[in-house]
Amino acid sequence: MEKSSGLIFEKSSRGRKAFSLPEAAMPETEIESLIPGKYLRKNLRFPEISELDIVRHFTHLASKNFNVDGNFYPLGSCTMKYNPKVNEDIASMEKFRDIHPMFPEKYVQGILSLLKEMEEMLCRITAMDAFCLYPAAGAHGEFLGMLLIRAYHERKGKIRKKIIVPDSSHGTNPSSVHMAGYEVVSIASDKNGEVDLEALESALDEEVAAFMMTNPNTLGLFESKILEIAEKVHSRGALLYYDGANLNPLLGICRPGDMGFDVVHLNLHKTFSTPHGGGGPGSGPVGVKKHLVPFLPVPVIEEKDGGLILNRQKPQSVGSIKSFFGNVGVIIKAYSYIKALGDEGLKRTGKLSVLNANYLKQKLKGSYHLPFDKTCMHEFVLSAKKQLDSGIHAVDIAKGLIDRGIHPPTVYFPMIVEEAIMIEPTETESKNTLDEFVNTMKEIAGLAAKTPEILKKAPIKMSVKRLDEVQAARVLDVCWNFEKPEDEGQEDG
Amino acid sequence: MSIPKDFKYTFSHEWIKIEDDKALIGVTDYAQDKLGDVVFVELPKVGTEIEAGHEAVVIESVKTAADVYTPLSGKITKVNTLLDKDPSFINSGPYGKGWIFEIEIRDKRELEKLIDAQVYENKISED
Amino acid sequence: MDYVPHSEADISSILKEMNIGDIEDLYSSVPEKIKIKSRRLERGLSEFELKALIRKKAEKNLAVTEIKSFMGGGAYEHFIPAVVDHIAMKPEFYTAYTPYQPEASQGALQVIYEYQSLICELTGMDASNASLYDGATAAAEAALMSINKDGPGDVLISAAVNPEYVEVIKTYLKGTKGRILMVPSPEGVTSVEFLKGLSAKKPVCFIFQSPNYYGCIEDVENLSEIAHSFAALSIAIVNPVSLGVLKSPGSMGADIVVGEGQPLGIPLSYGGPYLGFMAVKKKFIRKLPGRIVGRTTDKEGNPGFVLTLQTREQHIRREKANSNICSNQALMALRATVFMTYMGKEGMKTLAEANINNSHYLSKSIEKTGKAHLKFKRPFFNEFVLEFKKPANLVFDKFVNKNMFPGILLKGEMDKRILCCVTETKTKADLDGFIEIIKDL
Structure with missing residues (x-):
């Protein structure tokens, strides 16, 4: 393989250019007559380079990357499955790609109905009662999940102080817990690599707001005592949180909602085949059971007079966690994947x-x-x-x-x-x-x-x-x- | 593994060199070996009052970050600013150029909790 | 359909080799009680059916290519060069994961290093991270950076900051002891007098936007100076396209610069995925959230790139990490890198000038009609607030009849205002059409 590519800056040569731009409305007018000179910069040391040289540069860089299309990629916990090509085509349809997020609802009924249907499908896949599609990644979903748990306990009179996390958990878990203002209580796994019920029992006091876990866990093992765990956690008034990073094997087999989870986040870029993009963008929707629905972020897509609207009037909502409506371009690909697979396809996948x-x-x-x-x-x-x-x-x-x-x-x-x-x-x-x-x-x-x-x-x-x-x-x-x-x-x- | 006899130690791998009412503190040879190449040391501020058992310093290698706890309470009187420029002194001279901070001992009774070289050596040979 | 390659023969040969009867046997640890027993979804579709179904949904949307839209407010319609799409559609980039194995990811890592460098030059800062989710969450992460670990802290925010950003910052601060204080902006820019009066609060940071939500250019230098006089950090939210001509916030004293990278070659996509950028002065590098790529050498001295300063991050530091962020928007950062390279030194300037030129042509022409006026008489970039004599929603409908969206309806003051955005995508003829409608009001 060829050695160094050289940086784009090293390929710059004065006076070269690639850009072409439309003519402005007042071509004769100087910028200094419109904006006071004190606001203007003198220099921007960006590279000067031709279009072909740009293409060559990035094409050469591309050749230095392992990727799912070219290489087996068995990266544990990341679910590097094939990213179907049709999903890329669908997400780049002009009538999805070129919609401004502030367009009035009546001009975006197509995308709103897709998002609404996606929420409903995810509910059916996970046995939850409502979904919020806005989190941009798994960690973002975790943070939202923690805020929902906080809002739930606050409503009940006391936010509580602690969240229990297994020592085998993803690093984002304790980090999200901390970001939401909770204290992390880490519990060890038992000799079988599963949650140690005794350790859980003794950590569960009235200050515990939730137990955060993934199932199968990060050792790839199904937590066989999941129903007992849920029972124990709920009996202390705490909630059960599902990190959905490992949902893939359970598709069509069983659902976190039926296991007793109150809040789940999914990783559309893992389970639902959207490409990882070299590190992002992802999408980390959050699903909840009925008792947490009022706290979901705004706006909520709702039906009204035969159409769909964005309702921001949710007084108990935790607020906004991202501009606009999440990584819609990613959600479209996952929607398309689920539609292609249906029940049978999901089950075969799992x-x-x-x-x-x-x-x-x-x-x-x-x-x-x-x-x-x-x-x-x-x-x-x-x-x-x-x-x-x-x-x-x-x-x-x-x-x-x-x-x-x-x-x-x-x-x-x-x-x-x-x-x-x-x-x-x-x-x-x-x-x-x-x-x-x-x-x-x-x-x-x-x-x-x-x-x-x-x-x-x-x-x-x-x-x-x-x-x-x-x-x-x-x-x-x-x-x-x-x-x-x-x-x-x-x-x- | 080097363990100077005239220093005091803690089970969390700090060494303490006592000079009258002041103590010089660093991490042991064993600790630096476990950490690997040190890339950054977050030093405390001179003048801060700190309580025994609290986190005083963070030592970072490429893939880990370790907290250093002060075994003694008191005011921090000096820090090793050489580590800002070259944190590898922790690796190359943990008991010398790699010292981390100096503290003015507030309560001499805390010295009783420190262990001597032999006890420390026994501890790390168990690990 | 599904994307499983196995034939029935493959499956039986694997099962035979493993000496098990059925795949379902592998699920013996799953309690019987919770196994799915009934269908939940519709049948799966063929690729042809799938495309047809989704195209039907897409038909119910209106694209910016079908209407003249003057909407901005945090998402901007700009020209996207073909090169950007073609490079971003290379599977070597889009089907890769986070570059944890540097030797197998030099392409992705070098792109991010180049991205970081371009962002630093654009903003006048020393270090940039590999990107965050979007502009609003980047602003929120900046607020978190300024609050001392677990301590209290007043976060000052200019009222001329995009309201969506303010909402997101509020949400992000819920887990902290931080408190938000708004600094009013009655004249379209932050009230310097009011800001000065907050000195006694000992705020940890002051967050402002320039060009701000109303399009007006703030006096970044002065605002940063005031923030520093309180020992607060100066956090500037900027529009990257504007920096093709506007002075960099770094050269005017900002400590942290964040913003929405969407205008740099990223499609509108109904609000996402976008790109949050964040750059800081040297002394804050270790407080940066998210990934950072550094240049180093291999054993033989060849230059190469790795993820660096990873001890700040969640996978090592767990609850002590700077942030819980695990991903970045790498593919969007790639788009921005190709876009900025394509525009280059002259193009970034020409692009920013075209935005200023067109927006000023429109605003000046509107003022001449006497039917509407600019609410704030301040230097602006590509957005401005129009105030009408009648309710803005009626004005909006008039424009819709002529296949135009004149901008975003602003709440308050009897709802007579519209935030109008003009980019290089509008021709003189488009702008003249806008003016004709105004004349008819």
Whole structure:
């Protein structure tokens, strides 16, 4: 692979340009006659570059990215399933893409009805009573969920102080709890990798507002005592929160609402196939049971006189959590996905994600340590413990996979497993891909045992070798040094 | 693993060098080894009064952040500003150039809770 | 339909190899009582049926291409170069995840580094994060940054800040001891006198917008100075397109600059996904929420990029993290990066000037008619408030009859005002059409 691409700034050359813009209404008028000079900047050191050179630059950068279309991407907890092409086409239809969010309701009935129907479908998929589509990501949904819980308890007279979170939880969970003004109480998992009922019991006092969990949990195990957990939590007047990051294996099988959850957030970019975009945009809708409906953010899409309106008159609402109506462009793709799948498709999706994960687990457990040897759901966690003897860590295995064209699994998470390697194949990968992965993982295990020094050098086939993260953090370089061109006037300000 | 005999220690891996009514505090060789390459040290402000057992300093490596708790109460009289420029002193000289702060001891009775080198060595060999 | 590749033969061969009878056997830990027993959704659709169904829904929407819209107020209709769409539609970018494995993500990481650099240059700041959800949540995160951990703090907000942003900040502060105090703006810009009078409150920050919600340009330098005299942070919300000609907030004393990146090549999409940008002065880098990309070298000294300062973040710091944010709007940041590169040095200026030129042509022509006037006589960018003699909703209907939306109806003062936005997307003929309607009022 070609080495450095060079930064866009290094490709700039004075006087080149790509842009073309329409003529303004008063072409003869100087800007200084419209805006006082004291507000005007003197210089903007942006690159000057032709259109083709821009295209070449970004095309070359694109070639340096692993991606689902090009590579197996078994990144645990992230559900890197195939992103159907039709959804992209649908979301870019002009009559979705080019609507201003302030258009009066009667001109946007199509999108409002899509959003409304999406809320209803998500309710049916999760057994909740109402959904809010506005959160822009899972973490944003968690934050909203915590605020709803706060509002619920406040209404009952006391907001309470604490939220219980398992030690195996996603980092966003305790962080969202803190952001909403709650204290985090962390409880350990039991020897089977599930919620420790006794630990839960003793942590549950009258200051606990909610228990926040994911099911299946981050070890990929279904919490088999979920009904008892719900019963215990509710009996203390606390609520049960569902982090929906791991909903995929349960599609068509069972629903968080039926398990006793009061609030759920979903990750449309995981379970419902919308692309991750290199880190976003995502979408993290929040669903609630009846007792929390009054607190949902405004505006609420409601029917009135045969049409749909945006109702902002909700006195108990927690308010707004984002401008406008959420990541609508993402929601459209997830809507389209659910419509394509229907009941049968969703169920097949859930089931095959579980089959694929268990198949890999069974095939790999001989070569790698498997801390919880039980039937898993959509993902499972291996440990590089066996390989430690020859000095090989999870990170070395990850880098070895990169050289073999496979995006590594999630490593070092969950934190409760030493040298964790978390594998989530998803349902969209074929048996051939899974078998190839198994062979590659075995090959790497062999290297680790016999010639660890080779693995320590990986990756060798990428545009860069292992990068110095210590240097990156010690000597911060987070912005290009725009040097002042000599032939230009004084800088801005 | 180096554990100087003339220092005092805590179970949370801080060392304490006592000089009259002042104490110099840092983290042990064992702690710096566990942390890996230190990339940043968030130092306390000189002049702040701090209570024993409270978080005084944050030491960051690439993938972890560790809180350093002050084992003694009192006023912070000096901090090692060298660490702002080069935090790697924590790694290269945990008991020397990597010292973190100096405190004016408010209550000498708190010294009784500190452990000596032998006890600390036993503790880390258990881990 | 679904996207599962397995044939029945594949499934049976896997099951056989695993020595299990049925996939459902793998769900033995799920209590029988909660298993789904009945259908919940309609049958799945073929791709052809799906497109037809959704196209029918889309038909019930009106696109900005079908009407002349003068609406802004936080979402702006701008020209989007074809290059932006084509690059953002590359699956190498859109089907990748957060670049946790730097060697397999150099493309995404370099794009973000370039994005951060462009944002810093545009805003005059030292460091930018990899982006946040949108302008409103970026403003709210900035407010959270200024409140000391778990402590109290008065957050001053100019009344000329977009009301949606104020609402979002309010929501974000619910988990803190922070309190919001509004600084009025009766003349269309923040009242400096009122602001000065708040010194005794010892506020932690002052949040203002320029160009503000009413389109007026604020005196950023003066406002920042006043904020600093209280030892409060100066937080500026800006429109990135305006910075093609306006002085950068960083050069005028702002400590944190945030804003909505949607005008930089991102479609309106009925309000999202958009792009929140945030840039700070050097001393606040470690307080930044969200991802940051840094440049470093590999073992052989070749330059490369990684996520850096990760100890600020939730996956390491958990409840002690700066923010709970885990994603960024990477694909939107890519769009903005391509857009800013396409416009380049001259284009950003020409674009901003075209907005000013067109909006001033329209406002001056309207004033000449005597049928409406500018509510605030202040320097403005591409938005201004029109005040009419009759209720604005009646005026609005007149425009709708001529296939135009004249702007956003503003509440209050007997509802006679419209917030009008003019960008480079309107031709002189469009603007003359607007003026004709005004003349007929």
